[in-house]
Amino acid sequence: MDWNVDRIPEAVIRRLPKYYRYLRDCERNGEARVSSAKMSKDMGLNASQIRRDLNCFGGFGQQGYGYSVPRLKSEIARILGLHKQYNMIIIGAGNMGHALMRYTSFTSLGFRIVGVFDNNPDRVGADAAGYEVRNIDTLEEFVSQNNVTIAAICTPSSAAQSIANRLVRLQVKGIWNFAPCEVRVEPGVFVENVQLNDSLYVLCYRINAPEHEQF
Amino acid sequence: MDWNVDRIPEAVIRRLPKYYRYLRDCERNGEARVSSAKMSKDMGLNASQIRRDLNCFGGFGQQGYGYSVPRLKSEIARILGLHKQYNMIIIGAGNMGHALMRYTSFTSLGFRIVGVFDNNPDRVGADAAGYEVRNIDTLEEFVSQNNVTIAAICTPSSAAQSIANRLVRLQVKGIWNFAPCEVRVEPGVFVENVQLNDSLYVLCYRINAPEHEQF
């Protein structure tokens, strides 16, 4: 890898997808160049911060000009690892599982759903959004034969951790967890716990917070 | 409101749902008390941080004892505003809209789905997970008559901002945005932009990041 390895701050990593989305929109609008000042205005981030963030990974800009949109977009895609293909499986063919299967915005980006699993006999063997639902008992066999990198857990809370443990043993690299509980894994495997309800609670907090009544 | 109004740090607000979930689990397990040390161990947060966070809102603990689980849980529920009922509408009866309609873990908590809207004539009038899909043209009439506090935007990106603008005019208080773009609103209205893909990108970054190869 050719980028600077002085540990990247967590806050910077979390902003990368936002930069990526922004640059994709710029590209769609046919914009060839963008300055940190324009990005700042459009994205609501400080311009210094943007330049500093990007410089964690190398000097992609040019003084007096700014950044080339296609160049910067592809650099960030590469940093995020979006230039590769990933085989993904979905565990749990309920609501959330179905939503992911039908949600094409990431499948178009190199994340390929290669298998769907469930433990419910009523679902196993059935068709789910075009995918065959496999018996969870065949997880080990399937993963070891299909180069699965990422697994999305869409099971109830009660099953989430034990599924995660199985996935870790199978050397899946990343777990995208939608169960309403956090799962933990050993170092070397990575988890993103998506807590949908949490964002609703925060919204609810703000609606009720006394703070904004001061302004 | 009886809690301390010295601006609550953003980082604290974002941790509140996590405390809430944890305490709910404790309560389910019949635990009557919990110390910051135990919370620290279970949640992976620093004990000082936990005590400091909770003290933003008042002294809920007792020296030598810790915190009463039911008391602390209900205090946090109240701080988040989860003791109230909220009427919610869903805009967009596609994948994500359906997933929300069927996702009962928040409906059981006082968030009541009172209406579902779409602009697609094939969907309008149809049944979606037990809800009648209404014509988006009737949004204004409906909202003004049904005390709607929160709206979940589950439309494509192209429609999200204009829907948000209409919701702001209708004085909806909170917008829970699932469209894969951020929407902006005037002060006094609150938005939570749920960027599902962002968490997948971050996961992808970590899988590829050179950092962990040093350990």
Place this chain on the structure above:
DNA sequence: TAGATTGTTAATCGATTAACAATC
């Protein structure tokens, strides 16, 4: 060259952690 904008350092701000006195 003159103007614009980056890359980078220094200053500020906010969040986390350690330490311990207060107190149940």
Place this chain on the structure above:
DNA sequence: TAGATTGTTAATCGATTAACAATC
């Protein structure tokens, strides 16, 4: 009372912002 654990202050750490020299 002795032990435990909070509440809170002080120290540390990390992230953001301002400023400006470098340079296209």
